[in-house]
Amino acid sequence: MEPEHDGPASEATSGVGKWMGRIARHPRGVAQGIGFALLAIIVLQNFEPTSVDILFWTVSELPKLVLIFLAMIIGALVWEILRRTWLR
Secondary structure (H helix, E strand, C coil): CCCCCCCHHHHHHHHHHHHHHHHHHCHHHHHHHHHHHHHHHHHHHCCCEEEEEECCEEEEEEEHHHHHHHHHHHHHHHHHHHHHHHCC
16 A cells, blocks of 8 residues: 655655654754854865964964964963863
């Protein structure tokens, strides 16, 4: 026996229901997908080269993304050093 179809509307609804079921079962995966999409947008927007002046030293034509990444690394290192000295 073939299942009964009410027409194209029921097929569209069953497709939507299938996706909603997947989202309900895997909300972490959906959040990761959204996070990766936002990360990709941020990366693509920050390829523009820029220059930085630090006292007498000038770094030119360095992508903004590299500067952001370096700032994150330096901040993490400072945080870790301070955390280790405060916990002793």
